[in-house]
Amino acid sequence: QTVVTQEPSLTVSPGGTVTLTCASSTGAVTSGYYPNWFQQKPGQAPRALIYSTSNKHSWTPARFSGSLLGGKAALTLSGVQPEDEAEYYCLLYYGGAQSYVFGTGTKVTVL
Amino acid sequence: QVQLQESGPGLVKPSETLSLTCTVSGGSISSYYWSWIRQPAGKGLEWIGRIYTSGSTNYNPSLKSRVTMSVDTSKNQFSLKLSSVTAADTAVYYCARATSGGDCYWPCAFDIWGQGTMVTVSS
Numbered sequence: 001q002t003v004v005t006q007e008p009s010l011t012v013s014p015g016g017t018v019t020l021t022c023a024s025s026t027g028a029v030t031s032g033y034y035p036n037w038f039q040q041k042p043g044q045a046p047r048a049l050i051y052s053t054s055n056k057h058s059w060t061p062a063r064f065s066g067s068l069l070g071g072k073a074a075l076t077l078s079g080v081q082p083e084d085e086a087e088y089y090c091l092l093y094y095g096g097a098q099s100y101v102f103g104t105g106t107k108v109t110v111l
Numbered sequence: 112q113v114q115l116q117e118s119g120p121g122l123v124k125p126s127e128t129l130s131l132t133c134t135v136s137g138g139s140i141s142s143y144y145w146s147w148i149r150q151p152a153g154k155g156l157e158w159i160g161r162i163y164t165s166g167s168t169n170y171n172p173s174l175k176s177r178v179t180m181s182v183d184t185s186k187n188q189f190s191l192k193l194s195s196v197t198a199a200d201t202a203v204y205y206c207a208r209a210t211s212g213g214d215c216y217w218p219c220a221f222d223i224w225g226q227g228t229m230v231t232v233s234s
Binding site: 001031034036038040045046047048051052053054055057089091093097098099100101102103104105 | 146148155156157158160161169170171172173205212213214215219220221222223224225226227
């Protein structure tokens with residue numbers, strides 16, 4: 001069974017920078033996994049932020065960026081705002097099985 | 112703007128079949144992948160499966176034996192059936208759209224989600 005692992009929790013100061021990563025148990029994450037990133041606040045549906053590694057939606061704040069880093073997908077928040085406190089999930093596509101797996105999620109605290 | 116709305120029974124008995132529908136409003140259902148995703152209380156997200164508007168489906172291998180998805184383009188709706196449910200299937204169920212664009216030359220960009228619907232499995 002494929003597992004996609006994220007940091008359980010990260011803390012960042014307002015105005016600071018934090019990088020979340022997304023690792024696959026099958027090996028290095030590449031662009032062929034078409035990583036998506038989502039933000040979820042308590043009681044709300046997830047909101048899409050990033051697709052296909054680094055592409056932003058029209059509503060994605062400029063301070064969010066996606067990349068590949070050391071064999072993992074990464075989401076970087078620069079100039080963090082208090083409203084960025086949330087759970088973040090990555091989603092990877094496994095073409096061989098034509099299926100998706102969500103990451104375990106990262107709770108970002110702005111303190 | 113496009114909106115998704117899940118609907119269906121909020122309570123299902125163990126061993127029965129969970130049935131949900133997602134209605135797409137404000138836009139066409141055609142040429143997108145449509146996914147079902149669930150989230151048990153306090154836990155992470157789980158992808159259940161997807162359907163293309165042609166009716167082609169792909170399911171989570173761990174749920175494949177119990178899942179059926181269908182699409183009705185005339186009603187701008189797609190549906191989920193999950194059979195032989197147990198308490199472990201209790202969760203908020205979301206529908207979501209994947210589109211193409213940017214580096215997604217096929218619909219690999221998840222963009223729009225429904226608000227979710229809570230389904231409890233209990234006798």
